[in-house]
Amino acid sequence: MEALRLILRYIHLIGFALLLGGAIVQYVTGRLRINQPMLWGAVIMLLTGVGLAAPLRDGDEPAPAKLVTKLVLALLIFVMVFFSRKRDVVNRGHFLAIIGLTLVNAAVAVFWR
Known part of the structure; x- marks a missing residue:
């Protein structure tokens, strides 16, 4: 069971890297649009999250408030990315959001114990 959790966490981090890396690349180039790595990163983060x-068998479950917070953030990110993916240019505030x-979302994962 622990091996499955570690694999999911690894894939989750890859999704984070795709989402943030794809966004930073778009921001640096100056053309703010949703690219494929951002979309796939959002999907991967949501599904692996x-x-x-899922409840663990060793009693080491995260706090329910943390899980709900991360789920709401992941859903917001996914919705913002998914419904903006076909636009030629995305509003700067939307993209920075x-x-x-x-x-x-990453800060909640790291600092909320």
């Missing part, structure tokens, strides 16, 4: 939130929510 749900898998990681995606980056900011991604970083907040």
